[in-house]
């Protein structure tokens with residue numbers, strides 16, 4: 001199986017002693033990997049380091065075989081991401097925001113912009129300035145931005161934040177469709193366990209900055225009635241305080 005994302009012994013400790021320790025993980029083509037963890041467990045830090053927004057203290061990350069330390073542009077060429085709260089130009093419309101992004105690529109036309117706005121359910125707000133967008137609409141625009149260039153690896157930090165039920169179901173369907181039909185690989189962080197159970201084929205549990213376990217969702221659900229029970233059991237056996 002083609003390894004898309006290879007994380008080797010990644011460490012990033014902030015001055016206050018918090019951060020992530022010894023994270024190693026391989027994610028393969030077509031995987032929808034859910035990184036589950038409580039608030040402050042280290043999910044965003046992992047994603048920031050993987051995408052080069054923050055430099056690791058040690059360790060390496062390879063994306064499509066290219067190290068983010070030594071071949072950053074090649075590594076990130078086929079990556080789309082949304083880390084923390086998505087930002088946009090508030091005085092531009094949704095369309096104009098995506099048009100700005102499209103200028104980095106020579107193959108994104110107006111049809112593709114409409115297509116992604118439609119996919120995330122905000123086509124009807126195409127010509128609205130984003131300063132008037134609700135949290136859920138901003139989140140949808142962030143996801144549209146992440147998938148605009150048809151990336152092969154999509155990294156989404158808490159993609160369901162602020163989405164209503166329809167939005168959550170639509171996002172889940174979109175992720176699964178891209179994975180099934182295009183072989184798109186996803187790394188998603190979330191603390192919404194039920195949604196991870198329904199969306200992800202693999203799950204990793206991060207606790208106090210360490211990846212304490214990871215497995216296929218189907219294996220987990222063979223041993224536990226719900227992913228929540230697995231999560232609680234893993235965290236308890238790793239010394240919840």
Ligand SMILES: Nc1ncnc2c1ncn2[C@@H]1O[C@H](COP(=O)(O)OP(=O)(O)OP(=O)(O)O)[C@@H](O)[C@H]1O
Nearest residue numbers: 014016018019037038039040041042043044045046
């Ligand atoms: N710049 C920083 N300086 C110091 N500590 C930080 C910094 N950024 C994050 N932390 C701490 O590192 C730990 C991991 O934070 P991180 O944001 O990665 O967690 P998270 O799992 O994404 O949390 P959440 O679900 O609340 O977004 C937390 O305890 C946080 O307080």
